[in-house]
Amino acid sequence: MDLIDWYRRNDVPFARLLGIEVDEAGPERVVGSLQVASGLCTVRDVAHGGAIVAFADTLGALATLAHLPRGGMTSTLESKTSFVAPAPVGARLVGRAELVHRGRSTVIWLTRVSTEEGRLVALTTQTQWILPRPGGTSG
Numbered sequence: 001m002d003l004i005d006w007y008r009r010n011d012v013p014f015a016r017l018l019g020i021e022v023d024e025a026g027p028e029r030v031v032g033s034l035q036v037a038s039g040l041c042t043v044r045d046v047a048h049g050g051a052i053v054a055f056a057d058t059l060g061a062l063a064t065l066a067h068l069p070r071g072g073m074t075s076t077l078e079s080k081t082s083f084v085a086p087a088p089v090g091a092r093l094v095g096r097a098e099l100v101h102r103g104r105s106t107v108i109w110l111t112r113v114s115t116e117e118g119r120l121v122a123l124t125t126q127t128q129w130i131l132p133r134p135g136g137t138s139g
Helices: 003-009 013-018 049-067
Strands: 021-025 029-035 073-083 092-102 106-115 120-131
Touching: 003 021, 003 049, 013 049, 021 049, 029 049, 049 073, 049 092, 049 106, 049 120, 092 120
Parallel strands: none
Antiparallel strands: 021 029, 029 092, 073 120, 092 106, 106 120
């Protein structure tokens, strides 16, 4: 499955609202970007943590699509984010979701969110649940 093509053809309303773009996508890595618009910021003109978490979650969920059985679905089972530095309004963030583990029913991703210049903003570890197709099994 071409994940970039899937992302462009399917409406993911929240990702569209945030302005998430996908630049590279495969079964072991997804790279995307997010422009820090004023509507995604806290009162101090820095990206809200929730926007950063949603960005990382979107990349991990998209990457998991490459691991699903035909007709299967995915859902975030667990997510933990460590914030390292602020991202000011106007900054372009780059997220790199890398495969850590692929099991029968879960996939774990580590997503590094950095500024375009390379300053680390956050690290997210995310577990995606592989849900079987309705009425079927995951195997």
